[in-house]
Amino acid sequence: MKLLLTDSGVKNASIQDALVGLLGKPVAEADALCIPTAGYGGPGADPRGPWRFVSGRSELHMTDLGWKSVGVLELTALPGIDRERWVSWVREADVLLVNGGDPLYLAHWMRESGLAALLPSLHDTVYVGLSAGSMVMAPRVGEDFVGWRPPSGGDSTLGVVDFCIFPHLDHPACPENTTAAAEKWAAGIGHRAYATDDQTALTVVDGAVEVVSEGRWRFFDPAS
Numbered sequence: 001m002k003l004l005l006t007d008s009g010v011k012n013a014s015i016q017d018a019l020v021g022l023l024g025k026p027v028a029e030a031d032a033l034c035i036p037t038a039g040y041g042g043p044g045a046d047p048r049g050p051w052r053f054v055s056g057r058s059e060l061h062m063t064d065l066g067w068k069s070v071g072v073l074e075l076t077a078l079p080g081i082d083r084e085r086w087v088s089w090v091r092e093a094d095v096l097l098v099n100g101g102d103p104l105y106l107a108h109w110m111r112e113s114g115l116a117a118l119l120p121s122l123h124d125t126v127y128v129g130l131s132a133g134s135m136v137m138a139p140r141v142g143e144d145f146v147g148w149r150p151p152s153g154g155d156s157t158l159g160v161v162d163f164c165i166f167p168h169l170d171h172p173a174c175p176e177n178t179t180a181a182a183e184k185w186a187a188g189i190g191h192r193a194y195a196t197d198d199q200t201a202l203t204v205v206d207g208a209v210e211v212v213s214e215g216r217w218r219f220f221d222p223a224s
Contacts, residue, residue: 007196073096167195199214
């Protein structure tokens, strides 16, 4: 699986170019599945956010990029659907577009639905995360980003990558996400980490990480 872990969607030409490079073909020739699930998690969730994501009415561009087709994969529905059916939908998609919201809620339903176990076999699929959709691929999120608490407790996410993500760096809508807060978070996270702003994304291909940015970002290495 090839990863494009965005802070706030496909916000600029550099991130758009990175997406096309991962796809290996134009967006207009690619079939997408969007996953709105994370938008329902967390104490501040409401049904309007997932609708904006699915409908492309959000300024956080994901589903409105001109895909050949867009389908919806709601993870909470998958346990009631024949596994062979929904797995075929995932395998036929060129790209998974994963909404922001609550990363622990998303991690829980990725595991419960079976999608997390399927991810390692999706060698040619591009995974595009938005905020929590990106954070969920990390080993953990840190206490600062715990909203919805999973039954097992803790702040562990999927660990698909070996670094953690602090999103929305110095964003006016997230006044608590300051550079100083990112430095404090990184000091206690126990992994390599990136703090990203809304003009930044990370690509991961075969374990190699590249930063794609027209904005600001920081890298933190606990070994240094």
